[in-house]
Amino acid sequence: MSSVTIRGIRKKYGSMDVLHGIDLDIRDQEFVVLVGPSGCGKSTLLRMIAGLESVSSGDIMIGERVVNDVPAKSRDIAMVFQNYALYPHMSVYENMSFSLRLRKQAKEMIDRKVREAASILNLTSYLERSPRQLSGGQRQRVAMGRALVRDAQVFLFDEPLSNLDAKLRVVMRTEIKALHQRLKTTSVYVTHDQIEAMTMADRIVVMNAGRIEQIGTPLQLYDTPANLFVADFIGSPSMNVLPGTLRAEGGAVWVEIADGLRLPVPAAHAARAGQKVVFGIRPEHTLLADAGSGIPLEVEVVEPTGANIQVYAKIGGAHLCAIFTDRHEFRPGDLIHLAFPEAKIHLFDAASGMRL
Amino acid sequence: MQKSIPLLMIVPSLLMAMAIIGYPILDLAWTSSQEVSRFGKLTGFAGWENFAEVFGDQLFWDSLWRTGIWTFFVVVGTLAVSLPVAIILNDDFYGRGLARVIIMLPWSVSLTMTAVVWRWALNGRAGLLNATLMDIGIIDQPVEWLATASTAFVVEILVGILVSIPFTTTILLGGLSAMPQDTYEAAMVDGASGWHQFRYITLPLMKPFINIAIVLNVIYVFNSLPIIWVMTEGGPANGTDILVTYLYKLAFRFGQLGKAAAISLIMFGVLLVFTLLYVALVSRGEEDAAPEDEKEA
Amino acid sequence: MSRKLTRSLLYWLFLSPLVVVILFPFGVMFVTAIRPRDEIFTYPPTWGFSEFRWTNFSEMWVKTNFGGALMNSIYVSVLATAIALLLAIPAAYAMSRYRFAGKGLYRNFLLMTQMMSPIVLVLGLFRLMMAMGLVNDLNSLVVTYAAFNLAFTIWMLQSYFNSIPRDLEEAAWIDGASHLTSLVRIFLPLAVPAMVVAAIFTFINSWNEFVLALTLMRSSEDFTLPVQIYAQVAGRYQVEWHHVMAGTVLATVPVAIVFSWLQRYLIRGMALGAVK
Numbered sequence: 001m002s003s004v005t006i007r008g009i010r011k012k013y014g015s016m017d018v019l020h021g022i023d024l025d026i027r028d029q030e031f032v033v034l035v036g037p038s039g040c041g042k043s044t045l046l047r048m049i050a051g052l053e054s055v056s057s058g059d060i061m062i063g064e065r066v067v068n069d070v071p072a073k074s075r076d077i078a079m080v081f082q083n084y085a086l087y088p089h090m091s092v093y094e095n096m097s098f099s100l101r102l103r104k105q106a107k108e109m110i111d112r113k114v115r116e117a118a119s120i121l122n123l124t125s126y127l128e129r130s131p132r133q134l135s136g137g138q139r140q141r142v143a144m145g146r147a148l149v150r151d152a153q154v155f156l157f158d159e160p161l162s163n164l165d166a167k168l169r170v171v172m173r174t175e176i177k178a179l180h181q182r183l184k185t186t187s188v189y190v191t192h193d194q195i196e197a198m199t200m201a202d203r204i205v206v207m208n209a210g211r212i213e214q215i216g217t218p219l220q221l222y223d224t225p226a227n228l229f230v231a232d233f234i235g236s237p238s239m240n241v242l243p244g245t246l247r248a249e250g251g252a253v254w255v256e257i258a259d260g261l262r263l264p265v266p267a268a269h270a271a272r273a274g275q276k277v278v279f280g281i282r283p284e285h286t287l288l289a290d291a292g293s294g295i296p297l298e299v300e301v302v303e304p305t306g307a308n309i310q311v312y313a314k315i316g317g318a319h320l321c322a323i324f325t326d327r328h329e330f331r332p333g334d335l336i337h338l339a340f341p342e343a344k345i346h347l348f349d350a351a352s353g354m355r356l
Numbered sequence: 357m358q359k360s361i362p363l364l365m366i367v368p369s370l371l372m373a374m375a376i377i378g379y380p381i382l383d384l385a386w387t388s389s390q391e392v393s394r395f396g397k398l399t400g401f402a403g404w405e406n407f408a409e410v411f412g413d414q415l416f417w418d419s420l421w422r423t424g425i426w427t428f429f430v431v432v433g434t435l436a437v438s439l440p441v442a443i444i445l446n447d448d449f450y451g452r453g454l455a456r457v458i459i460m461l462p463w464s465v466s467l468t469m470t471a472v473v474w475r476w477a478l479n480g481r482a483g484l485l486n487a488t489l490m491d492i493g494i495i496d497q498p499v500e501w502l503a504t505a506s507t508a509f510v511v512e513i514l515v516g517i518l519v520s521i522p523f524t525t526t527i528l529l530g531g532l533s534a535m536p537q538d539t540y541e542a543a544m545v546d547g548a549s550g551w552h553q554f555r556y557i558t559l560p561l562m563k564p565f566i567n568i569a570i571v572l573n574v575i576y577v578f579n580s581l582p583i584i585w586v587m588t589e590g591g592p593a594n595g596t597d598i599l600v601t602y603l604y605k606l607a608f609r610f611g612q613l614g615k616a617a618a619i620s621l622i623m624f625g626v627l628l629v630f631t632l633l634y635v636a637l638v639s640r641g642e643e644d645a646a647p648e649d650e651k652e653a
Numbered sequence: 654m655s656r657k658l659t660r661s662l663l664y665w666l667f668l669s670p671l672v673v674v675i676l677f678p679f680g681v682m683f684v685t686a687i688r689p690r691d692e693i694f695t696y697p698p699t700w701g702f703s704e705f706r707w708t709n710f711s712e713m714w715v716k717t718n719f720g721g722a723l724m725n726s727i728y729v730s731v732l733a734t735a736i737a738l739l740l741a742i743p744a745a746y747a748m749s750r751y752r753f754a755g756k757g758l759y760r761n762f763l764l765m766t767q768m769m770s771p772i773v774l775v776l777g778l779f780r781l782m783m784a785m786g787l788v789n790d791l792n793s794l795v796v797t798y799a800a801f802n803l804a805f806t807i808w809m810l811q812s813y814f815n816s817i818p819r820d821l822e823e824a825a826w827i828d829g830a831s832h833l834t835s836l837v838r839i840f841l842p843l844a845v846p847a848m849v850v851a852a853i854f855t856f857i858n859s860w861n862e863f864v865l866a867l868t869l870m871r872s873s874e875d876f877t878l879p880v881q882i883y884a885q886v887a888g889r890y891q892v893e894w895h896h897v898m899a900g901t902v903l904a905t906v907p908v909a910i911v912f913s914w915l916q917r918y919l920i921r922g923m924a925l926g927a928v929k
């Protein structure tokens with residue numbers, strides 16, 4: 001097991017820049033998740049670590065070794081592909097043992113390792129089957145098993161769960177995490193599903209358009225998103241964002257949004273009065289308030305999920321989502337009043353999108 | 357070094373094709389500009405004389421005209437049969453597998469063999485076509501099918517159609533089987549009748565395949581020697597000669613290499629035009645389907 | 654009556670004239686090949702005959718040197734197929750897996766060669782083979798057949814290779830395989846079906862070729878089957894039709910059987926191969 005260090009990595013396809021200088025330190029035994037919208041360059045970065053894409057500039061180090069020019073086969077990494085990439089003409093056993101056979105390891109040793117991995121993954125009774133005869137979840141496990149037998153320095157995952165149905169995805173998510181806690185192999189995991197990222201990661205790397213937006217633990221990203229992009233990307237449903245202007249008068253500080261509505265913010269922001277800002281509040285942090293003190297909103301849509309109620313409402317020309325765990329009988333057209341606790345408020349500069 | 361790997365992989369095939377297909381073209385260009393002795397020896401530069409001779413030759417113009425007729429009728433006839441056949445073979449019915457095998461059968465037999473068998477079947481005295489037609493009472497005297505140029509040419513065109521059907525049907529079937537089923541289902545839901553489905557869905561979607569089948573057939577038929585060569589050798593009295601048979605006679609019977617080379621080049625020019633047409637058709641179809649996951653070398 | 658049954662009857666009715674015309678020459682072939690010699694030129698012509706004369710085949714075999722021509726055809730077709738495949742596999746792999754300068758150019762060059770028919774080039778080829786002393790040498794047919802079949806073979810293989818996911822090879826590299834190892838142990842085994850089909854079609858094309866064989870092989874020991882059978886018919890005062898037909902039966906039927914078994918691959922492969 002070892003660390004992975006990425007220094008100033010760039011990637012060009014022809015004249016098109018796909019990655020614009022990525023710096024990232026992945027510690028030994030860490031589980032890092034790369035997340036971002038489609039096309040932002042996650043797979044490209046992962047494949048560069050794997051040695052499947054050439055490096056346009058910058059350095060990639062696995063442990064102490066710069067691997068830019070080391071071919072994939074000598075990097076001592078294992079990878080699980082989105083479509084599993086199981087060898088269709090080999091049995092499960094042969095798939096899992098392929099890498100060991102290439103390394104000319106002893107037969108008994110290979111057998112022991114394959115059976116060990118198979119028992120961890122509940123594949124023991126499928127070893128003689130061909131990949132065609134397996135379900136999606138089983139194939140996924142075989143792909144994992146192929147990585148597992150290797151004792152590789154680093155595990156790489158490229159959206160390994162995206163071809164599974166929702167239920168199975170949750171199960172496998174937990175299994176992969178449990179596996180990591182047991183093996184402690186340094187892992188880089190690509191997904192565009194932020195819930196997967198939040199639940200699995202030691203640290204999350206949020207990427208957008210070939211750049212890193214923020215690196216941090218799941219809670220850091222949730223509590224203090226560095227900018228509007230991260231704020232919007234992490235959390236589901238997304239954070240409500242309301243553009244407005246910061247005002248201060250006689251000790252009171254507020255953001256004035258369309259229709260002249262005033263949203264109170266912490267007094268610390270008084271110095272920025274007059275600045276164009278974006279006010280952010282997560283749906284789960286909104287509170288119901290009295291008609292006197294709260295901000296008035298008109299209910300548009302009510303969606304009960306069982307566990308909670310999601311309410312979509314109109315506020316000063318914008319729309320806002322609020323989540324309540326208590327049961328309320330709201331109907332479209334109702335007027336409700338909300339309060340936004342100061343500690344949960346996020347403020348961003350409207351021009352740069354950066355957190356204030 | 358990395359960059360040269362794909363080049364190294366294509367070079368052997370490239371060299372092979374260059375040598376066997378590229379070089380003869382240059383040689384033909386050279387030969388067509390040479391004066392040729394009666395014994396097939398090149399004796400000196402002749403400029404455009406060979407071409408002038410070709411263009412002044414009534415047999416050339418007759419052959420060219422007949423090539424046009426031959427190509428047109430075989431291609432159109434083939435398409436007229438193949439399109440309904442392909443549509444039937446694409447539908448589900450009892451014995452479809454057998455029907456496909458039978459329709460494709462002529463493809464596996466060399467044109468030479470087919471032509472030899474037909475030459476015998478059309479024999480004016482004992483041919484079994486005459487036997488069949490007499491048995492069912494269509495004729496009461498054996499007919500000398502290949503003895504007059506006009507009937508012989510018609511018969512050759514019909515045989516030409518017969519042997520072109522499998523290839524054409526295959527291309528059309530490929531197109532039909534690639535057609536999205538849900539489009540039909542949507543059309544049925546929209547209340548389209550069978551004819552409307554054909555007219556407004558099948559035909560437009562099939563158009564690229566039909567175009568390609570036409571162009572490829574034009575090229576193949578234009579170039580096809582064995583049927584006419586084996587059945588009549590362009591005779592009687594040059595009455596069924598098309599360009600390829602005329603060219604072959606000039607080159608290997610009469611030793612008029614310069615003239616033959618000139619005709620070859622003219623045909624090459626015509627083919628080039630068809631090929632460019634084909635390339636245009638294919639690349640237009642490919643624009644949507646280009647695989648973008650190609651990696652760098 | 655179920656709808657499918659009605660439809661089937663209707664379709665067969667529609668196809669029946671074509672089916673008859675297609676099967677007719679096969680009938681002619683068989684019926685002539687097995688009838689006694691003196692019943693060939695009966696008047697009026699008739700399908701009927703008095704007995705099955707199987708000895709026609711053995712007689713024909715000896716008299717027309719069928720065995721020699723058969724060996725020539727096998728030699729030429731097998732070698733041409735092997736060479737075409739050997740050259741086409743790397744080219745198709747490169748076309749399917751790499752992006753490189755000149756790829757589009759090469760694609761169009763292949764298209765051109767696919768369009769070029771032997772007949773247009775036959776004079777140039779004859780002079781080439783003459784200059785190289787290869788006239789009357791079966792190897793001249795081997796190389797020309799290989800060359801003329803390259804383009805189609807490359808198309809067909811390339812379109813199949815495109816359908817083999819690239820990440821299988823990448824997975825093998827990550828598993829520790831070199832490019833060569835992944836090619837041999839992962840890629841090629843998966844490509845076998847396409848290679849078999851491509852091989853069989855090159856084989857059939859070579860087996861059936863006429864113009865070049867007629868031109869480049871001048872002496873009767875070097876004739877391939879189509880030329881051999883043509884030679885029994887062309888420019889003869891008296892044609893032994895029962896022998897000719899026996900020859901066509903033997904030359905045609907095995908190929909037709911293999912072909913029938915393969916034609917469903919053809920519909921799939923051709924549609925991709927020829928059209929793309």
Ligand SMILES: Nc1ncnc2c1ncn2[C@@H]1O[C@H](COP(=O)(O)OP(=O)(O)OP(=O)(O)O)[C@@H](O)[C@H]1O
Pocket residue numbers: 013016018036037038039040041042043044045192648649650651652
């Ligand atoms: N071989 C290539 N040639 C040119 N551009 C490419 C190539 N591969 C990827 N790209 C481009 O690079 C960008 C990043 O692609 P990448 O596959 O890394 O995205 P991703 O973040 O993994 O997206 P997804 O979530 O959809 O998998 C995309 O805009 C893509 O179009």
Ligand SMILES: [Mg+2]
Pocket residue numbers: 042043044158
């Ligand atoms: Mg990706």
